[in-house]
Amino acid sequence: MDIRPEKPNDVEAIRGITKSAFASAAHSSQTEPQIIDALRQAGALTISLVATEEDEVLGHVAFSPVTIDGEDKGWYGLGPVSVRPDQQRQGIGERLVRDGLSRLQNMGAMGCVVLGDPGYYQRFGFRTDDRLVFADAPTEYFMRLVFTEPLPSGQVRYHDGFNAS
Template sequence: MDAAIIRDETRADEHAIDDVTVAAFEALPVSSHTEQFIVRALRAAKALTVSLVAELDGCVVGHVAFSPVTLSDGTTRWYGLGPVSVLPHYQRRGIGQALIREGLSRLQALQARGCCLVGHPGYYRRFGFGNVPGLVYEGVPPEVFFALSFDGRVPRGTVTFHEAFQADGPARR
């Protein structure tokens, strides 16, 4: 990995996080290109439980967000991972992995019980995520929905991500 510094986001990083997020998803055909609006809405709702940036030479080149999810079986202290963004020029250098690993470590330090996400099957298994029978995110194929239990117990039912994941444009004032 490049010698990136992984740190908490600050208020001064907000515009850079927007730029990184837009660039990271720009050429991704499965994206609805709303990820920057989701991050903004999570921030506005104070729902960014963990929000980290990767910094290289004083510039933000990556970002990852973790926010609470709701589980229909009543299980608490589960979180959603995403979006995770790395500037295209810096992708495939381990920066995204470093952001995710540090974020998962911080969730565990907060006594989180687990984490889930929607993502690419070939990427997220390396972190211990797997497809979990009995745990679903409605409207998403099960092969791209992943969960990772930190305490060995996997909830059953439906996952609902924070309402900020419905953001599809700049927040209205």
């Protein structure tokens, strides 16, 4: 399996995988494919990686900038991350996330936030922290990973692309 940046001809596969991966997710608003498209169109899809095997896209992960108290502090949000349903639980998502986090660090990012399952994201070093707040999210599901100190504090806001519908 290879992990590489998305190419223009991957866009339809990314949409399909994202749609099917979130189809039965209780927490999903079913807008994840539109979010990725909106981020891409706005030039805010900082990192967009696909996992491929024999040129077939199996999974995708996105990273985009976030603001903290309305300021760019060099932090990014992870997500959405999706893996084709018939390929889940084989480590593809984990490899995508690890590769993406490594790329963020290499580009000088200060840190990353994620809204997701603590049981999954803690393996990457994500931790809850009451200094970073995301409105309308249960505290235990909003986590941060610090690459470079100091840790900022305040209200985190994802890119407007997350309001896509």
